[in-house]
Amino acid sequence: MEATEQLVCQPSDSFNPLITTSFQVSCILVISHVFHLVLKPLGQPGPFAQLLAGVVLGPTLLSRVQKVKDFFIQASAAKYYQFFSFICRMLFMFSIGLETDVPYLKRNIRIVSIVAGGGSILACMFGGPFFWLLMKVFDVTKDRLGFYLLTLTVLANSASPVVIRMIAETKFDTADLGRMAIYSSLVNEMSCVTIVSALSAFNSSGRLGGAILITLVTVAVIFLNKYLSYFFNKRNRNNRFVSNKEIFVIMFLLTCLSLYAEWVGYTAIFCCFLVGLMFPREGKTARTLLHKLTYAVNTFILPVYFGYTGFQLDVSSIFNKLTIALTVLMILVSAGTRIVGTLAACHYLMIPWNESLILALLLCLKGNYDLLLINTNPNPEPVWPADVHDFLLTVVVINTLIIGPVVAILLNREVCSAQYPTILEILNPESELRILACMYVPRHVSGHASLISALGGCPSAPIRPYMVHLVELPKKRKSKLMYHQLEDGDQYSDEEEYGGNDVLEINEALDAFISDTKILIYQSKLVASFLTINEDVCNGAEDLRVCIIFLPFHKHQRIDGKMENSMEEMRAINQKVLRQAPCSVGIFVDRGQTGFQQPHGSPCVQNIAILFFGGPDDREALACSKRILMHSKVNLTVIRFLHKPTASRSSNTWINDASHKDEEVIMAISNIGTQNEIDNAFVETFYNRYVAQGRAGFVEKYVSNGQETVTVLREIANTYSLYIVGKGGRGTSPLTSGMSDWEECPELGLVGDLLASSEWDINGSILVIQRHQHSDADGGFLEDAICTLQSYYPGLYLHTETYITSNNTFDQLYNPDVRDLHTTQQYVNIKCDTSSPPKPMTSYKDMVVGDIATTSEEELIPLDDDDVDLFDEDVNV
Secondary structure (H helix, E strand, C coil), rough: CCCHHHHHHCCCCCCCCHHHHHHHHHHHHHHHHHHHHHHHHHHCCCHHHHHHHHHHHCCCCCCHHHHHHHHCCCHHHHCCCCCHHHHHHCCCCCCCCHHHHHHHHHHCHHHHHHHHHHHHHHHHHHHHHHHHHHHHCCCCCCCCHHHHHHHHHHHHHHHHHHHHHHHHCCCCCCCCCHHHHHHHHHCCCCCCHHHHHHHHCCCHHHHHHHHHHHHHHHHHHHHHHHHHHHHHHHHHHCCCCCCCCHHHHHHHHHHHHHHHHHCCCCCCCCHHHHHHHCCCCCCHHHHHHHHHHHHHHHHHHHHHHHHHHHCCCCCHHHHCHHHHHHHHHHHHHHHHHHHHHHHHHHCCCCCHHHHHHHHHHHHHCCCCCHHHHHHHCCCCCCCCHHHHHHHHHHHHHHHHHHHHHHHHHHHHHHHHCCCCCCCCCHHHCCCEEEEEEEEEECHHHHHHHHHHHHHHCCCCCCCEEEEEEEEEECCCCCCCCCCHHCCCCCCCCCCCCCCCCHHHHHHHHHHHHHHHHHCEEEEEEEECCCCCCHHHHHHHHHHHHEEEEEEEEEECCCCCCEECCCCHHHHHHHHHHHHHCEEEEEECCCCCCCCCCCCCCCCEEEEEEECCCHHHHHHHHHHHHHHCCCCEEEEEEEEEECCCCCCCCCCCCEEEEEEEHHHHHHEEEEECHHHHHHHHHHHHHHHHHHHHCCCEEEEEEEECCCCCHHHHHHHHCCCEEEEEEECCCCCCHHHCCCHHHHCCHHHHHHHHHHHHCCCCCCCCEEEEEEEECCHHHHHHHHCCCCCCCHHHCCCCCECCCCCCCCCCCCCCCCCCCCCHHCCCCCCCCCCCCCCHHHHHCCCCHHHEEEEEEECCCCCCCCCCCCCCCCEEEEECC
């Protein structure tokens, strides 16, 4: 009893340390919430408010009062703070590893490593002289290797938890720049942990043996977790989640591994991250861990951890001229080397300067592994002066307090101005495709999963699918059970009311799909009123930066093959999403019994037809087919419908003006009557790239009116398992004249409505695609011009949100100083490195397909007032 009492409360403590620690955590959460409410309108994210709350509560301000200091800072309180920091660090590093996008990291490991290493290498070069200076000032005579490693870590390390929360708070974690910053900070921090641990291990034979044992135990835990995950998933086949006892087993193994690593003398940061990184993503076990950890880590663990970081700051320890000068100098060296090194690495990778600056500032944030080294004594007895600890701690905290608000402002500006591809037509077929699939009931899963399987059939064309379960918000709770009366696993949310048993069936279907195809689907649930759920879908698509939204049709196929109306509310939601969507939209009419099936694992090849009538929606459907035809189990055929009287019309009648100068090429593209020629160019490009190489089929059907079109459609009704067609956007066309007389579902367009009609005896599924209609305020007309260029020049692709590259080493398509599409109003410049003289040009197509000769001058030539403005009927390029 006496030993326990001494463990809980030392004789010198005025208060119970458990009470003071709990009260400190509560104060940090309350004060940080107040600061967040005040600073959020100013664009400052949560980590800055939490760090500031710790500074206010710590010795810098409130704890300078003697009574407050006696309450919070006691003799045994430091051990409790270290224990809570250890638990927080273990959980959030495991959570970070569990949420890591492994496919993205594999694809971009070279770029991420170069960005992470650029600033670190330069910091290490300056670390030697700075280490000598600090060693002389603080009179460090013992364990100089440890002090040198500590100095280099403070200069070169980036705090990945701070970077992750900073980016997540600004909703920039789905952008390419945000993901690059997140994984660059992770690579940087894990590299620092590995290097410091390796050098420390080789410095002593005893520590080397401990490092080898930690490695073996970590590998054993990783393999054991894989077995346990498979066993728990199989054991809870009829449950939504695994039980709390099974989660406790996994957490117990993680805690044992972390305690052993800390006991041997190493940090458990890398071990916990590696265990989370290698944990199986599919199944109920990973889903339960994410349910339990994500909310707790983001709302409790990380705020407390950041708050305690600020609590340790004591500015009274630097109130002398020498220490202040050294603090300012070290912050300048740390931030300066990081910024210069990252800018040099980004210049090598040809990343725009404004994105490079944001990356550099984000990687300057500190406050995780460096603080752990500062607060950890390398030996049982202190070997360095106490001033070293206070000085380095002050440098880390003040560095983050200064850089944090600056990078938050830049991130908010970048979020407001960032552009990302919202249509498939401008997306490189080999770049990442982001999809949002919506479902209401379990039978919608199979159709959307089949589409995702078809679109993700090529390893060189990555896909990131999101699937959201739309649930109508009930008017009142039906369950009156208390929390402790709920069954094990049902405490996460109101599952009984919000989705019911549908959640279990959906989870089972998705788990089976992920296990078969190895395509990870990011699943979520949206509970809202059906009157406004369309707004939530559109906002979610914008936050996730998806290129296309897949919606289910409001009718489903019965056992006899006929279509039956299932939810009329679904039809109204689809119509609203079509009008308000921030990207392209596809409505999928699933005839799963007789139509399109999942290509992965299918014993036979499925035939898919693209019905091309012309117009932007049909071009978007054809662009979607570029992804589908990459699947080995898909045989795709493009069926183009042409009007007999106009089939032989010249392809150059749309050129109104073409001016050619020695130094600059400026073309005027008429917006009147261009759709047919754009269609011709787009189809020709598709034909040369895919059909001519035997990867797709191509058929032309000549018809005079809508009646002949219907006849052709009847002939191919049972030939294909999936029909892809554009919704419309082709205007008044003789190809579809008279087909609107029996229109039933306008959201499918004329052709899609005809194919989905119950009167038609058709077995195939139907995908109707509507291309995103850009507004002039969003720079839509300029993006349409880019689509026109890409129709003629297939090497021109929008690789990121901000710049365009091509096979001919194009420079930026717009002014580098004014990079946003919607801000470039009066001029667009296309430059090429070719030095060959310009060829005689007879058409715009000749100019684009051939070598483009442009000026070598750097400045742009604005359009004259006599030229047609960008947002009028013509575009000047």
